[in-house]
Amino acid sequence: MAEDQAIKHFQELVSSDLTTVDPTSIQIRANALVARLKALNRNANAATRACKQATTEARHDMDQTHLGLQNLLYEKRHLEREIDKCLQFASIYQDVPLYSLPEFKTLAPPEARSDDVLQNVHQLMLNRLSFELVERQRLDQKRKELTAQKEDLLKHSKLKLATVESVKTQIESLMKAAADIQKKVDELVPALPPSTATTPAPT
Numbered sequence: 001m002a003e004d005q006a007i008k009h010f011q012e013l014v015s016s017d018l019t020t021v022d023p024t025s026i027q028i029r030a031n032a033l034v035a036r037l038k039a040l041n042r043n044a045n046a047a048t049r050a051c052k053q054a055t056t057e058a059r060h061d062m063d064q065t066h067l068g069l070q071n072l073l074y075e076k077r078h079l080e081r082e083i084d085k086c087l088q089f090a091s092i093y094q095d096v097p098l099y100s101l102p103e104f105k106t107l108a109p110p111e112a113r114s115d116d117v118l119q120n121v122h123q124l125m126l127n128r129l130s131f132e133l134v135e136r137q138r139l140d141q142k143r144k145e146l147t148a149q150k151e152d153l154l155k156h157s158k159l160k161l162a163t164v165e166s167v168k169t170q171i172e173s174l175m176k177a178a179a180d181i182q183k184k185v186d187e188l189v190p191a192l193p194p195s196t197a198t199t200p201a202p203t
Contacts, residue, residue: 098132107131 098104104127105113112127 096129096132098128099135101128104128104131107135 099107105118108127108131112131117123117127
């Protein structure tokens with residue numbers, strides 16, 4: 001390497017017999033070697049700075065990558081916890097009484113019980129819940145209609161009962177009035193004597 005060669009030249013200058021050598025040439029040679037060493041030192045320092053800069057940038061990139069990895073691991077753990085919560089969540093639909101699967105296959109519309117749906121457990125449950133909702137809405141509407149009919153019949157029944165009670169009251173009033181009139185007639189008109197029966201004379 002250039003550094004080794006420069007040092008070797010210095011060693012030659014020091015170890016060689018300089019008594020027969022011109023001092024000026026030795027000075028020139030030594031100055032050239034010193035300049036060479038300074039240049040090599042500057043180059044080494046520049047290379048060291050460049051290496052440090054590259055190391056710093058690489059460390060920064062590594063830190064950023066490590067931080068990103070930590071964030072991803074944290075997000076992964078968070079998602080896993082959320083998934084566990086969802087799997088352990090007890091939904092109200094589990095307590096809703098549904099039509100049995102055979103009843104659903106019989107009563108539900110064809111598009112709600114196709115072969116693809118029956119093979120998909122999730123979609124099948126969604127369709128069963130939707131069908132249950134439609135059926136309950138239909139039955140609730142029927143209940144409301146029957147309740148309205150019942151109330152209407154009760155209303156008419158009450159009206160008829162009120163009419164019957166009114167007629168009954170009127171009849172009782174008429175019967176009381178007739179009894180009072182009969183009593184007054186009996187008081188005004190003396191009772192007729194009982195008729196005597198005549199026995200025919202024997203012949």
